Amino acid sequence: MPRVLAVSGSLRKDSYNSALLRVLPSLAPAGMEFDFFEGLAELPLYCEDLDTEHPPAAVRRLRTAIAEHDAIVIATPEYLHALPGVVKNALDWASRPVSAPALSGKVVLVLVATPGRAFGFRSLADAAQIINALRNVVVPAPEVVVNSAQQVLVADGDGGWRLEDPAARAFIGVQLGIMADLVEAGVAEAVESSFQRRSAELAQFFASRTATS
């Protein structure tokens, strides 16, 4: 059973998305364990000048945390019908070094919690597009947006949270099960290793064209 890295896309103290992550252990297949990454606020804004062989400590922490997990859950808000800058910034850092991105070959589940009733899917789509482009496998379906988050995410008084939306609980349980299956099947590693092999062939093709021109 994979250990899962759980990352909230909100820095807000009482974030619904952070609360949603805390519900996941109660919905997950038996044996699935979660590590919660709290360091997005420490990341500097992405700048190539900082992205050297010795990147900032917060970036090293993010990349190491990703490397140590086969599966990642990101629960993120939608801002202005898109993925929030905080998450995009983290993905920019995780997309490097370009030859071996920190975030490649992983199974990734993206969730969105919003107080809205018909919002959130654009943030989900944004995240999936970016994460797939980095050669990961995004759990494809069923897609879940937790709507009316202020009503359905309820503090239990002991520092924990309940998700009082039976359909969302069922969907997320299925997604976590699919995530476990995909990790066990090695699907994301297969995507990355195929890319590495085939792109080497492409490099040879372009090298031979240069040599003959």
Ligand SMILES: Cc1cc2nc3c(=O)[nH]c(=O)nc-3n(C[C@H](O)[C@H](O)[C@H](O)COP(=O)(O)O)c2cc1C
């Ligand atoms: C700048 C900004 C833009 C927002 N745009 C959207 C939006 O497009 N869609 C949406 O569902 N909610 C939007 N919201 C409301 C957020 O969903 C809400 O603040 C939510 O609580 C943020 O998630 P969090 O509770 O995890 O911090 C926006 C909030 C902010 C601050």
